[in-house]
Amino acid sequence: MHREAERLVRLAEDLGRLSDAQRPGLMLTKEHVDLADIARERVDAVNHQLGEHGLEVDVELRPAMVDGDPARLAQIVDNLLSNALRYSDPGGTVTVRTATHDDAALLTISDTGIGMSPEDLPHIYERFWRSEKSRARVSGGTGIGLAIVRELVRAHDGQIEVQSTAGAGTRFEVRLPLGTLRP
Numbered sequence: 001m002h003r004e005a006e007r008l009v010r011l012a013e014d015l016g017r018l019s020d021a022q023r024p025g026l027m028l029t030k031e032h033v034d035l036a037d038i039a040r041e042r043v044d045a046v047n048h049q050l051g052e053h054g055l056e057v058d059v060e061l062r063p064a065m066v067d068g069d070p071a072r073l074a075q076i077v078d079n080l081l082s083n084a085l086r087y088s089d090p091g092g093t094v095t096v097r098t099a100t101h102d103d104a105a106l107l108t109i110s111d112t113g114i115g116m117s118p119e120d121l122p123h124i125y126e127r128f129w130r131s132e133k134s135r136a137r138v139s140g141g142t143g144i145g146l147a148i149v150r151e152l153v154r155a156h157d158g159q160i161e162v163q164s165t166a167g168a169g170t171r172f173e174v175r176l177p178l179g180t181l182r183p
């Protein structure tokens, strides 16, 4: 009962965030910010949880300036990190990287977890969609995290790509335009 109640609270929160993220002309307060700083802060915030789950964290943060809303960018990192945690078993590694490439800032979050099959990939950004395997896992998510991520990436004129192999792991790459605002 208690766990179900917690799940419902999380669902309500996630739904609120999704409808926020989908509002046309979502109000972003854009600042000249370094994705590396945001990633570092969010990794620090969940480092303990990752450790408790028996996961190594491998961090390689190079400066990657973007014009973005720090709170929304943090949410992108949080949602991808929570998936890496939730869909990995003890002994795995979660890797977080930021860098620039050509005219883009990159954020990469990879895991050595359960991965996804090719049939699953077209659905992962759909609201409420969760793979068969995920639904069997103890710590249930609500199936909204990636829908939020996609909207927030879109609101920042970016793209997101995923590569995944069932049983081996998953890698999400978020690509955002390099920042041009004055610091």
Ligand SMILES: Nc1ncnc2c1ncn2[C@@H]1O[C@H](COP(=O)(O)OP(=O)(O)O)[C@@H](O)[C@H]1O
Residues within 6 Å of the ligand: 083, 084, 086, 087, 111, 113, 114, 115, 116, 124, 129, 130, 131, 132, 134, 135, 140, 141, 142, 143, 144, 145, 146, 147, 169, 170
């Ligand atoms: N890192 C990952 N490894 C394996 N599967 C993943 C990963 N991230 C997302 N998925 C799959 O995509 C589904 C949707 O993800 P998400 O929208 O964050 O929902 P939730 O985490 O609440 O289930 C998950 O249920 C899972 O099946």
Ligand SMILES: [Mg+2]
Residues within 6 Å of the ligand: 079, 082, 083, 141, 142, 143, 144, 145, 146
């Ligand atoms: Mg999730």
